Amino acid sequence: MHRTARLLAGTVVVAALAAALTGCSGGAGAVAGCTPKAQAGQASNSVTAAGRFGTAPTVDFATPLHVEDVQASRLIAGQGAPLTAGQEVSAEVTFLNGTTGEEVTKTDYTGSAPAKFVIGTVQILGLRKALVCAQVGERLAVVLPPSQAIPAANRPTSLSASDSVVAVVDIRDAYLARANGTNQVMGSGLPAVVLGPDGRPGITLPEDTPPTSLRVANLKDGDGAEIKAGDTAVIQYTGVVWKPGDPTNGTVFDSSWTTGSPVNVVVKKGQTVPGLVTALTGQRVGSQVLAILPPKQAYGSQSTSTIPANATLVFVVDVLGKG
Template identity: 80%
Template structure:
């Protein structure tokens, strides 16, 4: 599985910036049914940013600014359900030295390389707090104290350990934390799947010989956008080896749930495992798919450190979004 995550859990700076933050109108993220951990203050209310959401803003604010706790104000209101710490989001962001007003880090704002990350994994602790209860389409002004801003290992030139940070964040999109479709009745003879409290699947294989052809079944059927061939699907997955008589039989060879970070998969032959292209094409966001891939639809005679040659692979895939 090829990962194309653009903001790693321990990183803030990429080749082209990928970071994020959020809040909400009049209350720094106060959306019905969600109580934000961070609210607005004098510093965040002083920030202005003109231009369309998703395009590079023209930002101004009073200087010097120093805060002891995060503040967040909404500059442009969003829509939809409030976001949780377990969701991955896609953003554009600009960071400024709050002491001098100088820009220190910025997205390219082309839409081709947004900053994507799970809110709860971001190492900028002030951003984690500011993003909870935000909404897609929002533009947020966030002011962070030095202790909750960019960690020393990732701190860009032009920002010192004693400087507060102003960030303007545009939330382009958000993805499900887990499949939320309607549960389906499963047929007999298929691997059994039990979900943990967070949605993590546990897979138990039958004692039977695996099927010789590709088999696909829906554990849940979603109602979101349809994933077509050539589209990029945002997924969470677990994969298990089904090879009776081999020591690897029943072992998990890979799982995005281990890192807590979803994966972008291009649903196109040559871009991902062949059987997954067939399994995912035509599915809807919110679905959970069980896919049994015979060797000819997986890695064939190739082997890896976790997958023996000529193995049947069993995937459970949550379709979280369409990138």
Template identity: 40%
Template sequence: MRSSLALIATAGAVVIALTGCTAPAPAPESSPGDSSDAVVVSGDFGEAPRVEFPTPLSPSETQCTEIIAGEGDVLEEGQMSLIGLAVYNGASGEELQVTGFGDDEPVPVTVSTSTLPGLMKGLTCAREGSRVAVVVPEADGFGPDGNPSLGVQPGDSLVFVIDVERAFPSRATGSVRLTRDGFPAVVLAPDGRPGITVPKADPFENTEVEVLKAGPGPVVESGDQVVVQYTGVTWADNEVFDSTWANGSPTIVTVADGEGSQVIPGFAQAVIGQQVGSQVGVVIPPVDGYGDQASGSIPANSTLFFVIDILGVI
């Protein structure tokens, strides 16, 4: 997983309080205005920008201006992206945080209602390869109390300059495949969230993987960091014990055959060797799961079933 610097670490504030059928692309939730157009940004994409703007900037709503044009559709809810992020106090011009540019690891953020509202609205006007300037009023920022620990006083606006280095889909995009008889049934909601029905039968004795959607992307190798969405249920009672869909964001995990893996062996086995864009279902017996130890709400000696969307390799 990736770490970020002070501002973002302090603020689940700025990354959390900051971090089938084809539907038409959603409209951006912010657009250019006098304040965002007043932000002058220079420097190459991917490198720390030089930023100037008149103070104070006081927009009535969040504004976003694309400085460098990207490609593809604008980001939408549920998408994770890797970004470079520069943050300024829009009232004073003070630099608050610059991270994710140059040799710094980019910062993973997801377009989500749990994200700072102004940042979320700004991301919806960006696309992979975009550099955007976003100006956020108090109402879409830290609210009437501000955030004095970050140098943001009540009434202060925020200015973000964001480079979207990579963008990942919110769900698997591969071609649908049929599964064998006796395998758990999976039905997808319009947003891609899986609904799972485990058969009333004894589980498989070994780890068994079925490709539900076959993706066109690169093959996942042992040791890769992978962006995934998943839902896991226990075979015995079909109860969800963990889901990135419920948490509102994909996650990044390292999958490996042995040491260094951040997931249980059966999960890693299901993902390694698959192509990005695929969705897989995997039945995991206790020996490749949590064994004879309970884990959270998972009883000891549980057989598990996961639906995993493989969205990208970092």
């Protein structure tokens, strides 16, 4: 899921458009209604990054370049809603040593495997600040002080503890933090779903016997891009065992919400649980889907440490984007 060096320990994201870069302009994330956590300054404004968006930039700045707090300047403007800390993004990133100007590491800029990460959980603290209020399609020049750059555990040998870091970030895409579609009226006999403040679902099962065929119902109808067979869907999900009389009945066997990071699943037979392939095909980004998978549509007679054999599984899935 991530190809970028473990510098972004989470999932990193940014990549392609097309625009020539001539210099720095303004601060990052100057979008109406959003207050950036990092401002442009003399240091970030001195960084140039020539080349089209989504291609490896030729970065130049006077060395040594040091800052006491994060600075971020917009090199190429983006568009759309400002990014929030809870969103996962995909990006191309180049890191350089602020003392020497030497390149430290970068993503591969092929567009086929962009780095992905949730802004609010990325280990490079300065990027958390720099990306809030930024926009998809934006190229940022970010100057990071040592205390907010690459953590010591992941610091390459080409960086010392006293080196600032310059990052050039192309934000290729961003995904919803939670399903934002229109609420739907649910039918009777289905599990009850209550959402926490962050969108995390809690699932309560009926006392009835589980259905013997696949059932799919939308809790929210999104209006974003359609997920088609073979697509990669970016999702958050919680799964519960429905097996009356078994000690595991009603227990959560897995949930992406526990890590805070969405999951990329290929909506294709053999790549994802069969019932989920059917449930997700044709859904739109922004939807929240309740899927009840009988054993034949789940794991059948197989068992795991959290799922007994021949169990019906209940999933609540937020469709956040197309990968």
